[in-house]
Amino acid sequence: MLTIGLTHYLIVAAVLFCTGLFTMITKRNAIGILIGVELVLNSANVNLVAFDRYLGSERMDGQIVALFAIVLAAAEAALAVGICINVYKNLATIDVDSASQLQG
Amino acid sequence: MPASNLLTQLLPELILLVGACGLLFLGATRLAASRSFLPFAGVLVLVAALVVTIRRGEPDGSFAAMGLWISSLTHYVRWVALSVGILILLVNWYLPVQEERGEFVALILLSLLGVLLTASANDWLVLFFAIELVSIPTYILIALSRLDQRAAEASVKYFFLGALSAAILAFGLSFLYGASGTTQIQHIAGGVISLTLPSTGELGSIAMIGFLFVLAGLAFKVAAVPFHVYAPDVYEGAAAPITGMLGFVPKLAGFVALIKLFAAIGWNLPIEIKWLVWILAAVTMTAGNVIALLQDNVKRMLAYSSIAHTGYMLVALLIGPVAGEGPMHDGVAALLFYIAVYGAMNLGAFAMIASFGRKHGELETLDDMNGIASQAPAVALALAICVFSLMGFPPTAGFIGKLYILTAAFSFSADHAFAQPLLVLAIVAVVNTVISAGYYLRIVAAAYVGKSSTPANPTGGFTLRWGLAVCSLAMLVLFVWPRGLAGQASRATAAIHDSVSAAHTVVRVDTDFGNAQVDRTSP
Numbered sequence: 001m002l003t004i005g006l007t008h009y010l011i012v013a014a015v016l017f018c019t020g021l022f023t024m025i026t027k028r029n030a031i032g033i034l035i036g037v038e039l040v041l042n043s044a045n046v047n048l049v050a051f052d053r054y055l056g057s058e059r060m061d062g063q064i065v066a067l068f069a070i071v072l073a074a075a076e077a078a079l080a081v082g083i084c085i086n087v088y089k090n091l092a093t094i095d096v097d098s099a100s101q102l103q104g
Numbered sequence: 105m106p107a108s109n110l111l112t113q114l115l116p117e118l119i120l121l122v123g124a125c126g127l128l129f130l131g132a133t134r135l136a137a138s139r140s141f142l143p144f145a146g147v148l149v150l151v152a153a154l155v156v157t158i159r160r161g162e163p164d165g166s167f168a169a170m171g172l173w174i175s176s177l178t179h180y181v182r183w184v185a186l187s188v189g190i191l192i193l194l195v196n197w198y199l200p201v202q203e204e205r206g207e208f209v210a211l212i213l214l215s216l217l218g219v220l221l222t223a224s225a226n227d228w229l230v231l232f233f234a235i236e237l238v239s240i241p242t243y244i245l246i247a248l249s250r251l252d253q254r255a256a257e258a259s260v261k262y263f264f265l266g267a268l269s270a271a272i273l274a275f276g277l278s279f280l281y282g283a284s285g286t287t288q289i290q291h292i293a294g295g296v297i298s299l300t301l302p303s304t305g306e307l308g309s310i311a312m313i314g315f316l317f318v319l320a321g322l323a324f325k326v327a328a329v330p331f332h333v334y335a336p337d338v339y340e341g342a343a344a345p346i347t348g349m350l351g352f353v354p355k356l357a358g359f360v361a362l363i364k365l366f367a368a369i370g371w372n373l374p375i376e377i378k379w380l381v382w383i384l385a386a387v388t389m390t391a392g393n394v395i396a397l398l399q400d401n402v403k404r405m406l407a408y409s410s411i412a413h414t415g416y417m418l419v420a421l422l423i424g425p426v427a428g429e430g431p432m433h434d435g436v437a438a439l440l441f442y443i444a445v446y447g448a449m450n451l452g453a454f455a456m457i458a459s460f461g462r463k464h465g466e467l468e469t470l471d472d473m474n475g476i477a478s479q480a481p482a483v484a485l486a487l488a489i490c491v492f493s494l495m496g497f498p499p500t501a502g503f504i505g506k507l508y509i510l511t512a513a514f515s516f517s518a519d520h521a522f523a524q525p526l527l528v529l530a531i532v533a534v535v536n537t538v539i540s541a542g543y544y545l546r547i548v549a550a551a552y553v554g555k556s557s558t559p560a561n562p563t564g565g566f567t568l569r570w571g572l573a574v575c576s577l578a579m580l581v582l583f584v585w586p587r588g589l590a591g592q593a594s595r596a597t598a599a600i601h602d603s604v605s606a607a608h609t610v611v612r613v614d615t616d617f618g619n620a621q622v623d624r625t626s627p
Contacts, residue, residue, distance in 0.1 A: 013275075013278075017275060020271070021268075024264070024268060030260060030264075033264050034264075034267075037264065037267045037268055037271055040268065040271035040272065040275065041267075041270070041271040041274060043271075043275055044271065044274035044275040044277070044278045045278075047275065047278035047279065047282065048278045048281060051278065051281055051282035052281075055282070055285050059286075061229075061281065061286060061287045062278075062281055062287075064229070065228070065229045065232075065277075065278075065281070065287060068229060068233065069232075069274055072233070072236060072270075075240070076240070076267055076270075079240060079243060079244070079263070080263060080264075080267070082244075083243065083247060083256075083259055083260050083263050084260070086247050086256050086259065086260075087256045087257070087259075087260050089256075090252070090253045090256040090257075091253060091256065091257075096260065096264075099253075099256070099257040099260060099261070100257075101253060101254050101257055102254060102257055102258060102261075102336075102337040102340050102341050
């Protein structure tokens with residue numbers, strides 16, 4: 001019988017992290033990239049909560065940090081949508097490959 | 105700790121916060137008359153916060169409560185950030201369209217507030233959010249700074265890479281939490297929170313993973329190679345005055361956070377981390393300077409120059425604290441001195457770009473700079489001073505800054521195992537300074553020797569000129585009399601020395617999962 005331990009949560013978090021990074025690299029749509037960023041950020045949350053649970057600490061620092069990080073992710077998503085709208089107004093697309101004036 | 109005491113300790117931060125909220129509100133109202141007054145109000149807020157900081161003076165001892173630790177480092181970072189912040193506002197006085205000036209000034213203030221909080225943070229949670237508070241306003245500032253496609257592109261690039269770096273930082277911090285069992289950075293009563301394995305005294309594997317991810321996340325903020333890719337595009341896309349801020353404010357926050365990260369383990373860096381930072385420093389300065397040689401666009405050139413300066417500062421970081429010595433020997437003091445000087449000279453160089461205009465917007469290429477000395481001799485002189493300072497050429501403060509870092513590297517105790525590699529790194533830095541002359545001199549030559557039938561015209565208001573004048577004067581004054589700033593910088597490291605010398609007491613938060621307790625052990 002397999003018991004779920006800390007390592008399993010850390011593996012889930014690592015997979016989430018890599019998925020997020022892969023999404024950021026492969027997606028060309030700005031919203032797709034945002035989803036990748038959110039995945040990476042949430043991998044940190046999984047870690048924090050898992051460590052908190054298995055440290056057996058009574059202070060619950062990790063869970064509080066995770067709550068804060070969720071709020072940060074929401075704020076960042078709002079900002080991302082604002083920036084995407086700004087890009088759309090200028091370029092009439094949110095495909096990041098079309099934003100290529102700055103090179104050198 | 106009584107709450108009123110905490111509030112008085114945080115008075116400069118509170119002034120910034122209230123001021124920024126007030127400006128945000130004023131900017132949103134439809135009072136057209138108030139808008140021209142907004143940058144002035146912003147400067148007033150910064151001056152008030154600076155006066156409060158200086159009047160209070162260095163804290164005797166340190167004050168700690170609720171994830172904050174107000175120490176001598178906090179005091180130094182506060183007044184440096186606020187002083188350069190005033191110059192940043194002067195340079196950005198007329199920048200965005202009038203309708204958005206309130207938001208623009210408020211965002212600059214919020215970003216500076218983030219730097220101040222980074223310097224006070226003693227909890228990974230506070231540190232992480234303070235760094236986010238530095239970064240998030242900058243994404244918006246770029247998009248607001250000018251209304252064209254390139255600014256939009258720069259902001260989207262900066263945002264996504266910045267958000268990724270924040271996520272990587274959070275991922276790393278979660279591992280540091282897992283290794284130490286607490287989000288506290290330093291144990292206030294003295295001693296270092298243990299991240300080391302009890303048996304070997306080395307960083308455990310979980311702590312090592314966390315350390316590497318945090319290092320990567322912060323390397324984004326300070327624009328170290330290979331996390332620098334956004335910098336040239338972002339600097340080119342944003343308007344010149346705000347670029348002077350982008351090169352300094354996130355870098356200051358990043359280096360303060362790096363100092364805190366290294367101090368958290370008593371500067372007792374594992375040899376792998378030392379070599380990693382060594383390679384990071386060597387590659388950052390070399391790549392920055394060599395690629396800058398190939399640029400024709402002045403802003404891209406200065407962007408690569410700012411990457412190269414990150415490399416010099418990483419050298420100082422690697423030397424680390426040496427107790428009881430000034431910046432001639434103490435790497436951290438040299439770093440703090442250098443970054444203050446760098447803030448002013450970098451801002452001056454970008455302010456110069458902003459103070460000339462062509463028919464279609466601001467200066468872009470080196471050819472656009474031809475003959476500007478004949479158009480505005482005073483501005484060209486200020487440019488020359490700032491560029492010579494960036495190059496590290498006397499009689500400017502940039503020379504003193506480099507001198508401190510190099511002497512600290514050369515005087516690093518010879519019996520130490522890492523003295524030899526540091527010596528090599530210092531030589532790499534000297535070679536790089538020579539390489540950098542190749543492109544810095546092109547800027548000065550274009551201004552003074554270059555000929556153009558249609559030279560760029562001086563533009564910009566008198567506040568921009570004043571900002572530029574103060575930046576270049578500061579470079580000369582700090583060359584003649586560097587001891588004031590150097591003394592401040594070496595006193596600022598007192599808090600770091602205390603925690604490093606207390607490193608023999610290790611506060612162990614037991615990570616035998618399920619059995620948390622705090623006890624003191626001596627390795």
